[in-house]
Amino acid sequence: MIVGLRDASKLVSILIISCYAIFISSLFLNYNMDVVTIEEQITAEPMKALYNAQVSTGKVVSAVSGGCLLVTSVIMLFFYIKHYIDTHRAELGILKALGYSNLKIARGFWVFGLSVFAGTAIGFSLAFALLPTFYIVMNEDNILPDIAVRFHPSLAVCLVILPGLIFSLLACFYGYHKLKCPALELLRGKAEMAPKGKPDTANKDLPFLNELKQSTVRSRKSLAFFIAFASFCYSSTMQMSFSMDELASEMFAALCISIGIILACTTLFLAITTVVGANTKSIALMRAFGYSLKDCCSAVLNGYRPLAYIGFAIGTVYQYALLKIMVYMVFKEVAITPDYTFDFQALIITFFSFVLMYEFIMYCYSRRIRKISLKDIMME
Amino acid sequence: MIKVNNITKSYGSKDNTFQVLKRISLEIKDEDFAVILGASGSGKSTLLNVISGLERPDSGTITYDKENITALSDTDLTLFRKRKVGFIFQQYYLLPHLNVDKNVKMGADLASNRDYRKVLEAVGLGDKVSKFPSELSGGEQQRVSIARALAKKPQVLFLDEPTGALDEETGRMVLDYIYRLHKTYSFTIVMVTHNANIAEMATTVIKMNSGNITEVFHNEAQKTAYEIGW
Numbered sequence: 001m002i003v004g005l006r007d008a009s010k011l012v013s014i015l016i017i018s019c020y021a022i023f024i025s026s027l028f029l030n031y032n033m034d035v036v037t038i039e040e041q042i043t044a045e046p047m048k049a050l051y052n053a054q055v056s057t058g059k060v061v062s063a064v065s066g067g068c069l070l071v072t073s074v075i076m077l078f079f080y081i082k083h084y085i086d087t088h089r090a091e092l093g094i095l096k097a098l099g100y101s102n103l104k105i106a107r108g109f110w111v112f113g114l115s116v117f118a119g120t121a122i123g124f125s126l127a128f129a130l131l132p133t134f135y136i137v138m139n140e141d142n143i144l145p146d147i148a149v150r151f152h153p154s155l156a157v158c159l160v161i162l163p164g165l166i167f168s169l170l171a172c173f174y175g176y177h178k179l180k181c182p183a184l185e186l187l188r189g190k191a192e193m194a195p196k197g198k199p200d201t202a203n204k205d206l207p208f209l210n211e212l213k214q215s216t217v218r219s220r221k222s223l224a225f226f227i228a229f230a231s232f233c234y235s236s237t238m239q240m241s242f243s244m245d246e247l248a249s250e251m252f253a254a255l256c257i258s259i260g261i262i263l264a265c266t267t268l269f270l271a272i273t274t275v276v277g278a279n280t281k282s283i284a285l286m287r288a289f290g291y292s293l294k295d296c297c298s299a300v301l302n303g304y305r306p307l308a309y310i311g312f313a314i315g316t317v318y319q320y321a322l323l324k325i326m327v328y329m330v331f332k333e334v335a336i337t338p339d340y341t342f343d344f345q346a347l348i349i350t351f352f353s354f355v356l357m358y359e360f361i362m363y364c365y366s367r368r369i370r371k372i373s374l375k376d377i378m379m380e
Numbered sequence: 381m382i383k384v385n386n387i388t389k390s391y392g393s394k395d396n397t398f399q400v401l402k403r404i405s406l407e408i409k410d411e412d413f414a415v416i417l418g419a420s421g422s423g424k425s426t427l428l429n430v431i432s433g434l435e436r437p438d439s440g441t442i443t444y445d446k447e448n449i450t451a452l453s454d455t456d457l458t459l460f461r462k463r464k465v466g467f468i469f470q471q472y473y474l475l476p477h478l479n480v481d482k483n484v485k486m487g488a489d490l491a492s493n494r495d496y497r498k499v500l501e502a503v504g505l506g507d508k509v510s511k512f513p514s515e516l517s518g519g520e521q522q523r524v525s526i527a528r529a530l531a532k533k534p535q536v537l538f539l540d541e542p543t544g545a546l547d548e549e550t551g552r553m554v555l556d557y558i559y560r561l562h563k564t565y566s567f568t569i570v571m572v573t574h575n576a577n578i579a580e581m582a583t584t585v586i587k588m589n590s591g592n593i594t595e596v597f598h599n600e601a602q603k604t605a606y607e608i609g610w
Contacts (some may be wrong), residue, residue, distance in 0.1 A: 303461075
């Protein structure tokens with residue numbers, strides 16, 4: 001096996017995200033499939049309105065949260081496979097040089113799909129265990145008749161087995177695509193190549209630390225995206241949860257907050273771990289030359305801070321627009337449409353909690369940077 | 381003057397320790413060109429790491445003039461390296477996403493050296509400042525690392541097998557640059573090598589074997605990079 005189970009186990013972030021995506025989707029889709037059985041018993045107008053609102057909510061929540069989280073998982077999977085190829089290029093290059101075909105090597109990448117399968121299986125099981133409570137909460141005013149929890153094998157196939165298979169196939173295809181390069185290029189190391197585009201001469205007289213800060217961000221744009229995305233998720237879901245409390249229920253608010261925190265933390269963890277890992281040599285060399293720990297942290301980590309705050313700002317605008325649309329869609333057939341306005345208090349609370357979380361994570365990684373020594377690099 | 385007094389260094393766990401340096405003592409004078417010569421596994425690179433403040437010895441002292449670096453805290457040791465030493469490694473360790481100019485600036489900024497481009501001219505790379513490391517040959521990359529080390533105006537330059545990854549012609553050229561720059565800038569050189577021919581360029585030769593210094597001698601006349609064998 002070219003890619004071992006140990007490599008797949010490093011995709012904990014994908015496991016967590018896919019687990020959460022399927023957990024939420026299973027709750028609402030199972031409810032929507034079961035609620036159909038009482039459709040004939042719904043005759044009164046208030047019951048019909050609630051029924052329609054709940055079905056619409058289920059569809060929107062499954063599509064938005066489940067869909068977004070699964071798309072994030074796909075992006076993370078691709079990112080991780082690319083990172084795996086970058087960090088194992090010598091081994092892969094030797095295999096290619098020895099005559100292994102791209103297909104044969106890429107076939108081993110199916111193991112990465114296991115993390116998704118494990119995540120979806122856990123998410124589905126958790127959701128099924130929670131369904132009786134969920135059904136009670138959904139009908140806590142007893143407006144609708146009682147709904148029995150049923151197991152839908154088709155849902156299990158679509159939400160557990162299919163994602164695992166699709167992600168395994170995606171991993172193989174993407175791996176195959178990334179391996180389509182000469183064996184020598186892998187052996188010599190493509191990552192060490194010069195940055196693409198015209199040579200940068202505009203910032204010729206910037207101090208070295210500023211140059212390094214900028215080049216660190218420029219050299220790995222995908223990581224910049226992940227950090228902005230993490231802030232975006234935190235900002236939008238946290239602020240949305242405050243409004244959910246008024247527009248929907250406390251359960252929705254709790255789901256929203258947990259999605260935001262899980263997405264933001266796992267994405268930030270993945271991105272910053274990769275940033276520090278990719279810059280280990282630079283940090284070790286800077287420490288050897290006499291740069292202080294503060295300088296090293298500043299050069300490697302601080303370049304991403306503006307992007308994190310930009311992501312936060314976009315998330316604020318996004319959640320406001322999304323809620324406006326959702327309120328319109330879900331309540332368009334209901335006589336009394338709730339009034340939704342921008343919540344400045346939610347913005348302030350979310351912003352300060354974000355600053356605390358982000359700076360705490362940066363502090364933890366600066367402690368990790370402290371432990372990097374030139375000796376480890378020289379022993380490679 | 382660098383004074384090394386009774387230093388020891390071991391690696392491994394409690395049950396399986398390996399002593400790499402066994403009570404080493406030596407002196408290196410200012411502006412000296414010292415070569416530490418030994419076979420692979422003799423402890424020469426560990427000695428260089430310990431003398432330069434990259435690693436701490438298990439026991440013994442290392443003093444630069446009157447400053448005992450073994451007693452310094454991690455922060456002060458970093459400051460010491462910033463003020464006094466430069467490094468050139470066998471593997472260059474250039475930053476791949478920065479061009480030649482910016483790689484050299486890494487050393488220059490530590491010494492607030494605004495004339496660092498003169499060093500780039502001195503190593504013959506004045507026309508390659510905007511090139512990236514991957515666009516340079518091995519010899520050119522090593523010359524960038526020489527310029528980077530010298531741009532920080534070190535009092536002591538440590539070199540660990542600087543020609544180990546180079547062919548004879550390029551290796552001689554790199555050594556020639558080091559030799560001439562040493563004469564121009566008058567810093568102290570401590571170079572580790574396994575090549576006995578290179579030791580003929582030194583003023584002081586320290587021979588090592590199995591963690592011990594077996595011989596220290598002074599060359600009466602230094603040879604240039606093009607006068608030594610290979």
